Amino acid sequence: MIDLIKKQTARGIFLSLFFICLSLWGGYASAQWQAVSKVGLSQTPPLLLNNLAGTPVNINAFKGKVVIVNFWASWCEPCREEFTELTYLQDKYGAKGLKVFAVNLAEMKPRITQFLKGNGISENAIEILQDRNSIIYKTWKARGIPTTFLINKQGKIDSVWIGAIDNADSEEVSGKIETLLRQ
Amino acid sequence: MTITRRSAIKAITSAFALPALNPITSVFAQSSPEWTTYEIVTEVNLENTNGAAEAWIPLPLVLNTDYFKTLSIRPEAGDTKVESKIYETPDKQARMLWTKWDKSANAHSVKVAMIVSTRNRHLELSSPNPALKLSKEEQKFWTRATAYLPTDGIVKAKAQECLASLPANATDVDKAKAIYNWVVDNTHRDPKTRGCGQGDVKLMLETNNLGGKCADINAVFVALARSAGIAARDVYGIRIADSARGYKSLGKSGEITKAQHCRAEFYASGYGWCPVDPADVRKVILEETGGLAVTDPKVVAIRDYLFGNWEMNWMAYNYDHDIALPGSKLGRNGVIPFLMYPQAESKEGRFDSLDPDNFKYKITSRLIG
Numbered sequence: 326m327i328d329l330i331k332k333q334t335a336r337g338i339f340l341s342l343f344f345i346c347l348s349l350w351g352g353y354a355s356a357q358w359q360a361v362s363k364v365g366l367s368q369t370p371p372l373l374l375n376n377l378a379g380t381p382v383n384i385n386a387f388k389g390k391v392v393i394v395n396f397w398a399s400w401c402e403p404c405r406e407e408f409t410e411l412t413y414l415q416d417k418y419g420a421k422g423l424k425v426f427a428v429n430l431a432e433m434k435p436r437i438t439q440f441l442k443g444n445g446i447s448e449n450a451i452e453i454l455q456d457r458n459s460i461i462y463k464t465w466k467a468r469g470i471p472t473t474f475l476i477n478k479q480g481k482i483d484s485v486w487i488g489a490i491d492n493a494d495s496e497e498v499s500g501k502i503e504t505l506l507r508q
Numbered sequence: 509m510t511i512t513r514r515s516a517i518k519a520i521t522s523a524f525a526l527p528a529l530n531p532i533t534s535v536f537a538q539s540s541p542e543w544t545t546y547e548i549v550t551e552v553n554l555e556n557t558n559g560a561a562e563a564w565i566p567l568p569l570v571l572n573t574d575y576f577k578t579l580s581i582r583p584e585a586g587d588t589k590v591e592s593k594i595y596e597t598p599d600k601q602a603r604m605l606w607t608k609w610d611k612s613a614n615a616h617s618v619k620v621a622m623i624v625s626t627r628n629r630h631l632e633l634s635s636p637n638p639a640l641k642l643s644k645e646e647q648k649f650w651t652r653a654t655a656y657l658p659t660d661g662i663v664k665a666k667a668q669e670c671l672a673s674l675p676a677n678a679t680d681v682d683k684a685k686a687i688y689n690w691v692v693d694n695t696h697r698d699p700k701t702r703g704c705g706q707g708d709v710k711l712m713l714e715t716n717n718l719g720g721k722c723a724d725i726n727a728v729f730v731a732l733a734r735s736a737g738i739a740a741r742d743v744y745g746i747r748i749a750d751s752a753r754g755y756k757s758l759g760k761s762g763e764i765t766k767a768q769h770c771r772a773e774f775y776a777s778g779y780g781w782c783p784v785d786p787a788d789v790r791k792v793i794l795e796e797t798g799g800l801a802v803t804d805p806k807v808v809a810i811r812d813y814l815f816g817n818w819e820m821n822w823m824a825y826n827y828d829h830d831i832a833l834p835g836s837k838l839g840r841n842g843v844i845p846f847l848m849y850p851q852a853e854s855k856e857g858r859f860d861s862l863d864p865d866n867f868k869y870k871i872t873s874r875l876i877g
Contacts, residue, residue: 375856400702433859435866457857460841 356491358475358484358501369482370464372426374454377434382454384426385480391418391505392476393425396456396467398432399440403489404471410493412450414502417493421506422478425451430470431459477505543625545579545877546748548764548823552607552850552869553586554616554859561616561854564833565605566744566825566847568624570596576824579623581605586617595834602826602847606834623876624748624823629783631816633681636778642739650739650775654829656706656845657731662713666690667735680738680776687732688786688815694718695725697790703862704768706845707742723846725787726772739775741827744768744848748873749821755810757795758788759821765864765871768848769822783818823873 361367372384372394384392395411397404408427415425429437434455441448456462465474473486483505490498552563568578583592583605590613595606607618642650653659670690671683678686698705698719705720707727712718718728726742733740747767751759760767769788773781789811793800800807829846836842836853844851849861850869859867 402700431858431860433863433866436860436863455857458838458841459858460838463841 356486356488357497358486361474361482361485363487364466364468364472364485366466366482366485369476369480370461370466372428372454372461372465374428374456374461377437377448377453377455382426382452384476387424388480389478390422390424391478391502392480393423393502394428394465394474394476395425396428396430396462396465396470396472398430398470399436400432401470405440405444407471407489407491408444408446410490410498412446413493414498415451417499418502418506423502423506426454427451428454428456428461430456430462433457475501475505478508543577543627544749544820544875545623545625546823546873547876548622548624548746548748548871548873549619550622550850550869550871551619552617552852552867554852554854555868557616557854559609559611559613559855561609561613561852562833562835563605563607563616563618563850563852564595564847565607565618565620565850567594567603567605567620568622569824569826570600570603573824575627575629575818575820577625579625581620581622583607583618583620586619587613587615589613590618592618597826597828597831599828602828602831604833604847608835622823626820626823628820629818631779631782633779633816637780638778640780641777642775647739647775650741651734651737653734656708656710656829657727657734658710659731659735661710663709663731664735666713667732670732671736680774681779681782683736683738684733684740684774684776684782684784685815687729687736687738688784691725691729691732691786692789692811695720695728695786695790697721697725697787697794699794704770704848722770722785722787722791723848725790726770726785729772729784729786733774741773742770742829742846743773743824744770744826744828744846745822745824746848746871747821748823749875751819751821753810753813753819755792755796755806757791758810758819761873761875763870764873765869767871770846770848771818771822771824782816783814784816785814785818789814 374382376382393414399405411425411427414423437453471489473490475483477483493499550565552565554561554563567581569576572578585592585607587609589610590607592605592607594603596603605620609616670687674682674686695718701721701724704722705724707723709727709731712724712728730740730742746764747760747769748764749759749761771783771785773783776782792810793802793807796806825848830843831847832840832843833851838858842858851861852859852867864870
């Protein structure tokens with residue numbers, strides 16, 4: 326019996342962190358883009374998920390664009406506050422080649438649409454992908470939400486933002502995106 | 509295979525090898541005045557689901573104790589395209605009703621009624637029983653590290669800090685009390701924590717953010733106790749009745765869908781498993797009559813009570829961690845840290861177990877004797 330338990334507990338690393346908003350761990354969070362090595366990634370993990378319409382979306386199809394991948398959930402207060410910053414970035418830079426994906430963690434569609442409707446946000450404001458099983462979240466090695474990855478036109482992760490982006494107009498945020506868009 | 513609804517139910521019930529399915533009259537015959545009997549019903553209805561799906565509903569403790577007995581487990585499925593059985597985890601620390609609907613299913617509902625008896629727990633320190641001690645294997649098991657309950661590094665250091673002022677001959681009870689006091693004094697209940705929290709003790713200590721709910725706060729107690737060599741465990745469960753002790757925040761009856769609550773135990777040689785619940789002390793401080801000071805007599809009283817006592821207006825589910833749901837298409841990617849909420853999967857993936865309104869599930873409780 327004990328041996329069986331040992332085997333199980335050794336595998337029990339995941340799932341729970343998506344319950345943790347990054348507001349909890351200020352010790353790790355700093356409001357800036359950081360090297361992706363901060364989360365232990367060396368290359369861009371795969372990302373293939375359905376959007377709210379049920380259509381599969383593969384991030385590989387967006388090479389040539391600058392891509393933002395943001396992990397969020399409607400129950401996460403910093404995520405909710407950040408959402409309008411992300412829609413603003415999509416509006417501002419979409420025509421210049423920015424694509425924002427908001428990857429929802431484990432929630433069901435009615436809860437997501439309820440959040441959008443309750444906040445007056447169009448379902449098309451940014452593309453929402455559903456990570457129902459949190460597998461993408463784990464493979465991207467985020468340790469909490471919100472976490473945002475910035476990917477260059479070559480499809481390589483440039484940097485990661487741990488915590489909420491609270492001012493999309495700041496030089497730290499927009500400047501970095503504009504630099505990648507020019508490349 | 510196509511079967512009638514009647515035969516489906518028969519197939520389900522015949523699959524269980526439980527001392528269960530007792531008629532209510534038999535239940536009452538087993539009761540004594542100090543025991544109280546409840547019926548808890550969990551109903552799962554996976555709306556807007558087509559085809560194959562699976563659900564896992566937590567069931568009461570595998571083994572009866574001197575404070576909790578399972579008298580009956582009666583499942584009923586609402587579709588003929590269904591197969592249900594009771595599944596016990598390999599370590600037998602948890603069990604669940606595992607239901608599978610095949611691809612032709614057009615309704616996905618299952619209900620399980622559980623009849624349990626409980627009586628209040630009280631740690632009596634005046635009469636130790638030398639026979640009550642754990643084997644070496646049990647001691648090792650209940651002091652082990654898990655994914656979220658490490659027993660080294662910052663956790664061990666914090667445990668040593670808690671015990672620093674104790675004499676060398678301090679007993680298990682003395683040590684557990686010191687840890688209990690540290691947890692009560694240094695954690696807080698965070699109402700924004702989703703569900704009951706997750707109990708990632710290392711993360712909590714590393715970030716010095718000791719806010720959370722029961723699965724966080726009581727996990728801190730368990731991890732610190734284990735680090736100090738004291739056998740300890742989380743006990744996951746659900747509130748099933750109002751508190752008779754005058755604490756509105758510590759009970760729930762009727763509709764209990766969101767009343768999940770985990771507690772903790774430590775093992776003291778001579779006394780056996782001892783109940784504690786530091787998380788509920790913090791709940792009283794935050795919620796009772798709009799919030800109370802730590803020096804309020806109501807807080808002082810519950811703080812004293814919840815070291816060594818449990819009011820048993822609560823049903824225990826299990827002790828397990830890092831649970832692989834049987835049959836899950838997610839395999840090891842679908843392991844859950846603990847089982848306290850119904851779980852389900854369809855071809856679209858895992859359902860959000862903390863969203864009963866969209867899942868959907870409903871849990872009710874009623875006093876029956």
